[in-house]
Amino acid sequence: MKPWIFQAAKMVIGALLAILIADLLNLTYSVTSGIIVILSIQPTKQQSIRIGVKRIIASTLGLAITIGLMLLLGYTLPVFILSLLIFIPLAFIFKIEDGIVVSSVLMSHILAQSDWMLGINALYILWIGVVIAILLNLFMPNKSAAIEAEIHAIDEALRDLIVEIGSRGSVNFGPILKLIDEATHTIRNESMNKLLPKRNLNISYVTMRKEQVSYLQMIETDLKRVSVTEYKQDILNFIQTFAPRIGKANMASLLMIQLNQLRDTFKEKPLPLNRQEFEERAILFHILFDLEAFLLAKVRFHEVELIQ
Template identity: 30%
Template sequence: MKIGLRTIKTVVACFFALIIAQQLELLYYTAAGIIAILSVGNTKKSSLNTGISRFVSLAIATALAAVIFNLVGYTPLGFTLYLVVFIPLTVRFSLTDSIVVTSVLVTHYLLEQNFGWELILNEILLMAIGVGVALLSNLYMPNLEKKIKQEQETIEVHVRQLLLDMADDLTRTDKEDLVDSCDILLESIDYGQRQARMHQENQWFEENWYYEKYFIMRRAQVRSLREMILILKQIQIEEAWVADLRILLTTAGETLSEGNDGVQMLRNIDLVMESYRLKPLPKNREEFENRARLFQCLQIFKNFIELKAEFTMQQ
């Protein structure tokens, strides 16, 4: 059984929250440990946002419960009415993650049957200790940048191979099913983007969304290639007609990289498109449809390269 870093931090946060709350002789001190467990997030920013929402939620819940309990009484009915009003409010203000934690603290008012300042301070301290210890435990986060770069390299290797496979497939009658390769690539890109987002959310002050934008760009590119593959399956045309596209795909497969801006490739695509326009008109319907599909593929491939060129210009 493998114990992850988050599990260790959660256990440590709970332990220290319990010790601190107990030493301060707070009522229901175990609640501090529960709050700590529920407040350890995946990233630094998510933990901070969770902590803030917990305090806002506690303020709303305390005011609401004070009104309802004083009107209806410290009874199960009073607590039920509190939930009827409180839950929609948390949904309205996007505080739903705090419903359970805050409501547990509200039960302390119910059990003690008062809203004295000492009890209110007790609940605030329980929340502060639980949230504060959770935030401290999340100050250390592993640096995901190396892992993200490795994921980038892996994805680029697979995209290059996909382009080369598409080039080889152009002249084959028994075309390979490369759609599955695209779907696997899209899963890898989604994973890389999640890692990139976590990396950014672990930076307190640096706003650099380069990695996430990179994976968004690659996803759009792979979707373009997937669209090309589906069209190429329908093309049955002489090799001379697909020779230029094959060269373009092969060149892209050999030169694709994070640093390649694609400008030269766009020039090459424009030259090929111009050469297609100068060729003799199709002789029959079948030839017309095949050439139309071929031209459509070339347009999609141009969009594939433009995505990278635009991404490079924006950095």
């Protein structure tokens, strides 16, 4: 089921429940409780709770201001506008601006009925709507399988990139960066659906892959600046050995050993004979450092993984 269908269903069911409960309690403006449910159901559990709490605080403040002013100055439109002029800036100051719209609607009930007791009625309506929204948002689809699929797609795309770079083919980094952004969004939403979130290794993994892609971009750019020589070919051959070793297993440590061996081999080669050879050799050594950084990113991830 698509996320928006699940969320829409919760909105409809929640609104119906809230209205029925409000009607059973003989509350005025019972439909408002259903609207509050619709506004309070968010894509994640944490968002729903945070916005619900802010709306309760904001509405309590707004209703208190409105009741106080109308008892003193009367149930008139200018007094209602005055209460908004006081309440809205305070909502921004106290960072509860998410509750401004709902609070304003509830405050208007007092004006419409010219009765401060509608403030108590409004609080009942608010609590019914917010509590039902939070309870329904405790039920969220598990995205673990989707996250695993997205991570697998990133690893596959990374393998393809490495093959393309190693074979001196045309390289397009756009698709893998899009996959990484989509996976990051999914993982963060899933994390926000946990009431007691802990460090998420999936986000660390995807962040590591994004870091590796940035190194590959620099490596690919530098390789284009160097003419084809045995040194460049040695690096290209080494890069191609990465492809079958891309995955969750820790293969980076072994590749680090091979990289150091390749670096030692370069050091034993004859010195450059002219300026062009010197400049190209310098670029190639810089590529080796970027390859080291590429591998170290994976090594560091596994160190974090062991701590968890």
